[in-house]
Amino acid sequence: MAPVTNVELVTAADVQLMQGLAQRVTATRPDLVNSDATFGELAWNWGKGHAGEGASRRRRLWFSGADLVAWSWACLPHQVRRSDGSVKDVTGAYLAYQVHPDHAGLVDEVIDWYDGTAADIERRVTPSAADEFALKRWAAHGYETDPASLGDTGSWTQLNERDLTDVEQPVLPEGFRFRTADEAGPKAAVQAHLDAWAPSTYTADGYQGVRQTAAYRGDLHILVEAPDGTMASSTIMWLDEANSTAEFEPVGTHPDYRRLGLGRAMLLHGMHLARGAGATHMTVACLGAPGHAEARGLYYSVGFREFTRDAPLIKTTTAG
Numbered sequence: 001m002a003p004v005t006n007v008e009l010v011t012a013a014d015v016q017l018m019q020g021l022a023q024r025v026t027a028t029r030p031d032l033v034n035s036d037a038t039f040g041e042l043a044w045n046w047g048k049g050h051a052g053e054g055a056s057r058r059r060r061l062w063f064s065g066a067d068l069v070a071w072s073w074a075c076l077p078h079q080v081r082r083s084d085g086s087v088k089d090v091t092g093a094y095l096a097y098q099v100h101p102d103h104a105g106l107v108d109e110v111i112d113w114y115d116g117t118a119a120d121i122e123r124r125v126t127p128s129a130a131d132e133f134a135l136k137r138w139a140a141h142g143y144e145t146d147p148a149s150l151g152d153t154g155s156w157t158q159l160n161e162r163d164l165t166d167v168e169q170p171v172l173p174e175g176f177r178f179r180t181a182d183e184a185g186p187k188a189a190v191q192a193h194l195d196a197w198a199p200s201t202y203t204a205d206g207y208q209g210v211r212q213t214a215a216y217r218g219d220l221h222i223l224v225e226a227p228d229g230t231m232a233s234s235t236i237m238w239l240d241e242a243n244s245t246a247e248f249e250p251v252g253t254h255p256d257y258r259r260l261g262l263g264r265a266m267l268l269h270g271m272h273l274a275r276g277a278g279a280t281h282m283t284v285a286c287l288g289a290p291g292h293a294e295a296r297g298l299y300y301s302v303g304f305r306e307f308t309r310d311a312p313l314i315k316t317t318t319a320g
Contacts, residue, residue, distance in 0.1 A: 010059045010073055015046045016214050017061065017068045021098055023242045029101050031130040031308045035157040035285050037098040039215065040238025040247035045096070047210030048202055056090075060113050062106055070099040070106040074117050082199035093118035095125040099134070107134045111141045120317055126156065126310040135311060142315050149312035152291030156312045160296075160304035161283045164275045168302070170268035173260055175227035178269050182218035184231065186211075192223050192231035196252025215239070220246075220277065222270050224262045232257035233266050237274055245281040246274040251295070267302045283307070 008014075022039045025032055036045065049057075056078035062070040073096045080088050095114045099106050114123060124146060127134045149156045172178070181189040190207045194200050210216055215238050224233040233253040239246045248270060253263050271282055286295040288309050 008059060010046060010057045012046070012212055012214070014059060014061065014071075015042050018042050018071050018073075018098065019215060021068050021071065021100060023240055025098065025100060026240065026243050026245070032101055032128050033159075033308075034096070034098055034126060034128050035159055035310050036096040036126065038159070038247055038249075038283070038285075039240040039245075040236075040249045041285070043213035043215045043238060044210065044236065044249050047213050047216070048206040049209070058117055060110075062103075062109065064103065069103040070097070070110060072097040072110045072113055074114055076118060077121065080201045082201050083194050084199035086199060088201075092122035092124060095123065097125070097127075104133050107137045108141075111137065111143075115141065115315075122317060123315045124312065126312050129309045129311040131311075138313050143313040144315070146312040146314040148314075149289075152289055154287075154289035154291075154312070156288055156310045157285050158288030158296075158306050158309040159283055159285050160299050161281065161307040162303040162305065163281050164271055164279060167271045167275065168268050170265040170272070172224065172262070172265045176232070176260075176262065177225050178266070179223045179225050179231070180219050181221035181223065181236075184223050184225070188223065188231050189221060189234065192234035192254070193250070193252060195231070195254040196234065197250070210236070220270075220273060222266055222273070224257075224266050226257060230254065230257070232260075233262040235266055235270060237270050239274065239277050239279060241278060243281070244279055245283060246277070246279040248282070248284040251284065263298050264302055267298070271302070 019039050019042050022033055022037055022042065056076045057073060058076065059071060059073045061068055075094045078090050082088060097110050099110060127138060186207055190204050193202050220237040220239060222235050223231045226232040235248050235251040237246050237248055251263065274282060284299050284304060286299055
């Protein structure tokens, strides 16, 4: 087992290797794919943040022969500037990681690397709740359930799934129409995201990063255009051809255009496009705590159901 011993910043080539591991785990144990380690989430997270936050990211890779079998990606304290001009201080550390189930014992090396890289600051991680072996190992290293994740307003994620055998036809209000990012162009695609998620850290450079990822397809990046030309809703679909599955990430609607059925129509339209591109299965993540019912209700309304969920853990500086 040969780790890459030098600690480096996460590159687009690394993301492709990580996506390959996501595909291999998805093929055999999809319930063990951490929510921030899915095929689409990896591309989205790296792309949107590489320009502004790349220097705060560290990674380590573990190989068995030529195959990547584990990786860790630590986000360390940094500042981010948001679209309203405000600056947000990120003071703790967060780890995204994945270990192939055939090499489960490597999770101890992942934990040791994380503790060494983010020593003396608060550390968070979200393994899959289905990964019993990993949960025991994290606990043995002093990680506990994050109290902030408990209750109605917890920020843990659940992954939802459905097959694409029978997808309802989308219906948009009069005057609205579907567009793709290829048709609408980068400026419109970025503005659609900023309007839906304001205040956001997303930028034109972030979108350039997203487009640099091997998995991005402008024809699977959907927008809903309002009669006045505003891009009122948008989503990117990430097609994993090896597993014939596609993932929505992100999904958002402009506050002035919510409750018109745009998000629902866009998701249905997207599933038809995904099926046309070869997908037979679809996934989308959302916050899972009871108080975050809106997005979950939207996804349930178009046939998604919970498949797996995160187990948010924390290790404070006093935990050793």
